[in-house]
Amino acid sequence: MTSREQAVAETFVELADTLVAEFDLVDFLHTLIERTVTLLDGDAGGIMLADQRGGLQAMAATSHEVRLVELFELQSDEGPCLEAFRTGQSVTKADLGEMRRDWPDFTARLEQAGFSSAQAVPMRLRDEVIGAVNVFRVATGALSEADMRLARALADVATVGLLQERTIRSRDLLAEQLQAALNSRVLIEQAKGVLAERTGIEVGEAFTVLRAHARRTGVPLHALAAQVVSGTLYL
Template sequence: MTLIPGKARPLMTDRELLIADAFVELADTLVDDFDLVEFLSTVVDRAVTLVGAQAGGIMLSDQRGGLEVLASSSHATRLVELFEVQNDEGPCLDAFRTGRAVTRDSPAEMRASWPGFTPRLAEAGFASAQAVPMRLRNEVIGALNVFRAEPGPLTDAEMKLVRALADVATVGILQQRAVSASSMLAEQLQSALHSRVLIEQAKGIIAERAGTDIDSAFDMIRSHARRTGAPLRAVVARVIDGSLRPPLG
């Protein structure tokens, strides 16, 4: 494969400034059809360019607890990272599993960590690898990693930048969900709010009718639902319309 010729690393300045720049790009895609893969590819390209790397990729957890490649700076990287998953080893996997940044600064270090994977990396001309986890809430949902032809660590500022771009990628995922799943979530939220209110009211009704405290009233409602196999919300609705009264047989 051809590597991107080594470039002078851009001077790192303000992390927020860089995030903001990346977000201007994000916002352009938000307006109409937000394409998550396209956006993540942009983030990867930025990460690669800004830290003077030759390749990079973003992997996200799939539904079976594995990782899948969502974006990469080149087709060749995609192949490499597919091996990463197949071999059960590599920087993205380590960052994903540990929730910590992974840095291997030389072929020897890489080999020690990933004996099966490193020969593929060496073949592609990479001498060092870094990865950072992507976090959504308390959960690690994936990782962003870069490969470089030259050995040695990234500077602190560069690592910060890679982390910042991983944050940006995570928010892109958040945004995509806001677009694709928001109506469903909004209805879910409305309905959860509504049932919570009805449950509290029903507790009060049963407590008053049965002369118990609130907690006992809730126990009665719940065990009635369990005994009769009726959904809680149906039991609650009958308590409120008055058709179900204590004793709740």
């Protein structure tokens, strides 16, 4: 077994282990995007999930800058994640020229952030699409067919986990959990800002500090964020 094959196997085990008991959805999504970017030799990435109204929300990103790119993607209503979500198909473009033609505003913003290619896979189970996974690279060109299959497999595993019966028993409950995760995301963004202001660290580093403390103490991210925002916890 090659080192990459071993990393792939370990990633699937890690994602499955995350779902053994009650899990922190925001942390789970960050684990998914971090492993996906690493395995595909990407440079950054993010995940969007559908909310109760069927619109996409940026839920996880490998950096603060990437989160801003994903928010711009939503605002401009164009880009790989939206296309993958709407079509239920994987999306990767041959070159920057094709990207500029199909997503002019998004591609300009992507290049401004230092990336030259973007691809996405839907988070789909049969006909139900609940979100999409973005992978950005500094290098130009499309991902290989094998890499796109791997990205799709990782997204499929995550989707099955989110929809599994013991965690989510109905579509309404799924929407409720995703909405709760979105609310948690807002609180976490506030906590990042508070922590950055208090300590002088960068916003992206603030999330790393929050996440590490949550894992070390076993306190859910949303609960920890609430403590930071309310001033009952200082890190």
